[in-house]
Amino acid sequence: MAGDERASTLGGEAGGLPATTSDLRELLPGLEPERRVTDWGRSERVEGLLDRTVSEFLYRIWFRVDVEGIEHVPSEGGALLVSNHAGALPPDAPMIAKAVKEEHPHPRPVHLTVEHFFKGYPGFSMLLPKIGAVPAHPANVHRLLYDEQQLVLVFPEGRKGTEKLYKDRYRLRRFGRGGFVEAAMRAGAPIVPVAVVGAEEAAPAFAQFKLLQRLTGLLYVPLTPTFPHFGLVGMAGYLPAKFRIRFLPPVATDQLGDEPWEDKALVQSVAHEVRATIQAELFDMLAERESVWFG
Amino acid sequence: MPSKRILITGLSTFWGGRLAQALERDPEVETVIGVDRRPPKVELARTEYVRVADRRSLIRRIVEAAEIDTVVDTRMVVDSIVTGRRVAHENNVIGTMNVLAACGGPDSPVRKVVFKSSAHVYGAEQDDPAYFTESMRRRHPPRTWLERDIVEAEDAVAEFAARHPDRTVTALRFANSLGRGVRSAPMELLGLPAIPAILGFDPRVQVLHRDDLAGCLEHAVRHDLDGPYNCAADGVLVLSEVASLLGKPLAPVLPPWGTGAAAAAVRQVGIRLPPEQLNLLRFGRALDNRRFKATGYRFRYTTRETVLALRREQRLEPFVDRRAAYRYEEEVEEFLRRSPSVRAASQAPADEPPANRPPGSTGYDGLRAEELMRLLPSLDRSDLEALREHEAGRAGRATVVGAIDRLLAAQR
Numbered sequence A: 001m002a003g004d005e006r007a008s009t010l011g012g013e014a015g016g017l018p019a020t021t022s023d024l025r026e027l028l029p030g031l032e033p034e035r036r037v038t039d040w041g042r043s044e045r046v047e048g049l050l051d052r053t054v055s056e057f058l059y060r061i062w063f064r065v066d067v068e069g070i071e072h073v074p075s076e077g078g079a080l081l082v083s084n085h086a087g088a089l090p091p092d093a094p095m096i097a098k099a100v101k102e103e104h105p106h107p108r109p110v111h112l113t114v115e116h117f118f119k120g121y122p123g124f125s126m127l128l129p130k131i132g133a134v135p136a137h138p139a140n141v142h143r144l145l146y147d148e149q150q151l152v153l154v155f156p157e158g159r160k161g162t163e164k165l166y167k168d169r170y171r172l173r174r175f176g177r178g179g180f181v182e183a184a185m186r187a188g189a190p191i192v193p194v195a196v197v198g199a200e201e202a203a204p205a206f207a208q209f210k211l212l213q214r215l216t217g218l219l220y221v222p223l224t225p226t227f228p229h230f231g232l233v234g235m236a237g238y239l240p241a242k243f244r245i246r247f248l249p250p251v252a253t254d255q256l257g258d259e260p261w262e263d264k265a266l267v268q269s270v271a272h273e274v275r276a277t278i279q280a281e282l283f284d285m286l287a288e289r290e291s292v293w294f295g
Numbered sequence B: 001m002p003s004k005r006i007l008i009t010g011l012s013t014f015w016g017g018r019l020a021q022a023l024e025r026d027p028e029v030e031t032v033i034g035v036d037r038r039p040p041k042v043e044l045a046r047t048e049y050v051r052v053a054d055r056r057s058l059i060r061r062i063v064e065a066a067e068i069d070t071v072v073d074t075r076m077v078v079d080s081i082v083t084g085r086r087v088a089h090e091n092n093v094i095g096t097m098n099v100l101a102a103c104g105g106p107d108s109p110v111r112k113v114v115f116k117s118s119a120h121v122y123g124a125e126q127d128d129p130a131y132f133t134e135s136m137r138r139r140h141p142p143r144t145w146l147e148r149d150i151v152e153a154e155d156a157v158a159e160f161a162a163r164h165p166d167r168t169v170t171a172l173r174f175a176n177s178l179g180r181g182v183r184s185a186p187m188e189l190l191g192l193p194a195i196p197a198i199l200g201f202d203p204r205v206q207v208l209h210r211d212d213l214a215g216c217l218e219h220a221v222r223h224d225l226d227g228p229y230n231c232a233a234d235g236v237l238v239l240s241e242v243a244s245l246l247g248k249p250l251a252p253v254l255p256p257w258g259t260g261a262a263a264a265a266v267r268q269v270g271i272r273l274p275p276e277q278l279n280l281l282r283f284g285r286a287l288d289n290r291r292f293k294a295t296g297y298r299f300r301y302t303t304r305e306t307v308l309a310l311r312r313e314q315r316l317e318p319f320v321d322r323r324a325a326y327r328y329e330e331e332v333e334e335f336l337r338r339s340p341s342v343r344a345a346s347q348a349p350a351d352e353p354p355a356n357r358p359p360g361s362t363g364y365d366g367l368r369a370e371e372l373m374r375l376l377p378s379l380d381r382s383d384l385e386a387l388r389e390h391e392a393g394r395a396g397r398a399t400v401v402g403a404i405d406r407l408l409a410a411q412r
Helices: A002-012 A044-062 A090-104 A124-130 A138-147 A179-187 A210-216 A231-237 A264-288 B016-023 B054-067 B085-105 B144-164 B185-191 B210-222 B239-246 B261-267 B275-283 B302-317 B330-340 B369-380 B381-391 B398-411
Strands: A066-068 A077-081 A110-115 A134-135 A150-152 A193-197 A243-247 B005-009 B030-037 B048-051 B071-072 B110-116 B168-174 B195-198 B227-231 B250-254
Touching: A044 A090, A044 A124, A044 A179, A066 A090, A066 B195, A077 A090, A077 A138, A077 A179, A077 A264, A090 A150, A090 A193, A090 A243, A110 A138, A134 A138, A134 B185, A138 A150, A138 B016, A150 B275, A179 A193, A193 A264, A193 B168, A193 B398, A243 A264, A243 B005, B005 B016, B005 B054, B016 B030, B016 B210, B030 B054, B054 B085, B071 B085, B071 B144, B071 B210, B085 B110, B085 B144, B110 B144, B110 B210, B144 B168, B144 B275, B185 B195, B185 B302, B195 B239, B195 B275, B210 B227, B239 B250, B250 B261, B261 B275, B369 B398
Parallel strands: A066 A243, A077 A150, A077 A193, A110 A134, A110 A150, B005 B030, B005 B071, B030 B048, B071 B110, B110 B168, B168 B227, B195 B250
Antiparallel strands: A193 A243
């Protein structure tokens, strides 16, 4: 799978981008077929192992993921997937990546963006890049979207989404400062909004322990049905809620005039529009849902 | 303008010597002069060595007397195991200032300065991008004295470039280089029976083969590159991958918290683990080398190939006789360079004979007009243009210039 990724790196088609810039994309490093790890630190072995075991189990049996609108994910070229976010150890990210892998006619790797915090925390720092996580730096997103023409998944709510409590479920937090829109505009990549239902019930957080958070140096320490009383393993103690992932029609960003990212009002309004689309879709999906556990 | 009269500072460094060897093979280059405190460690055919440190007034006298057009500054200490803090500061900050001052001034013959810098200018931090481009500045102040000095030296170079817009000022930011003869902390750490690591971290690693380092310097001398450039091999490995390529286990002996104190303890048992390497072991660092590649340079080794080459060298290590190394003997070198009994052609090893050039000549200037005329039809357009400029600027022989003009007109 990582091999495919490197191959498409070399493909580097322009994908409707303005040909004004001198194209450095042709100078990206070539493919080294002997390697099992990409330049981003993504490991074919680790990712493959997790994919065949944990992800497969969660996707098929535990969450019984239903996917709609997979055709909205482009088969080639960079695209930014933007989703709502929930859960202390969020199960939505790997399930979206798995959905693209399983349901898409041209399966492609998805790069998950994560907080810089994880790069500095032992263990996470080692494991997360291996399964395709990349620190959410604008330069990283730009390189993936524009230079390497990859799929990137962002959660503009960031930790505001994952630390929100069960009582606030499915109510989207602020979408950052619109940085994700700017990144997509600079790369001329479409934004694909994604609505996920199920993650909030799979890993609900009932309270946040501020003191423990400060003592451990973690981003947050929530009270969940299984954590902290079952120990660290409890962090991944998901309830078997039914997952439904809906990919929505892409929002083009390459026809908004010259250097649209300079227009902060436009950036904000696109960000707002994407957020409103996902929120409306979530309410729609919740209205249709008959049972949290059976869909 | 092609560089013809070149001064290399830091001739005794590995890359200074390698660069001099490469340049003196080229008949287009008229003069190569190397300065350093210590004598060169490699055999040189026509490079002249002057034993002088980075004193401004002395270098300036050499620059002016020899009409140096290009100065290549390879003195920079980029690893704190090489020398002490005070010496490194003297060399990197004060020395750079002096070398730049010797190249400055409105009447200076110097047209180009190539400066060997280091990727340490970027540092390595938690919130760094996965690839640094030349336009990025570090977001945190330098953590170690070595980084502080390198940042200060580069600032001085940038300031020099701003004050002299008519000169080409190149700063090459090199990733850690590997290969026999390179003395650095990464070389020592990778030479250990197990590769030390910080528990819970597997940083991204990018290096540069020593041959590419010399190649990058030579490329910068032969082309006019303005501004900073990243020089690092293609491909980024993770540390565990490096260890397995070297056939060694990874030893996560450093704790994630209190790493600095643990490193101090490790230093007590004789493993040199300098502070500027600690953040690299934690967060890693990679450079975007495409700006340099866009100037036409192709790296001969990827990061993976560099590590594999190192492994071959490590296997050979026990069998290599270190004492067989070249030793500089001033009298012998002087004799070889100056005595009329020495046949210059036999000295210069012509490994890579430049194309389109008559053998045995010392450049176009050594040719008579008739010889040159016979040669002209075999040259292509760009060569003709270069030659015309050269001829017009030097000998200015009307027959030659006329013949070139006719050929150019015919080709148009």
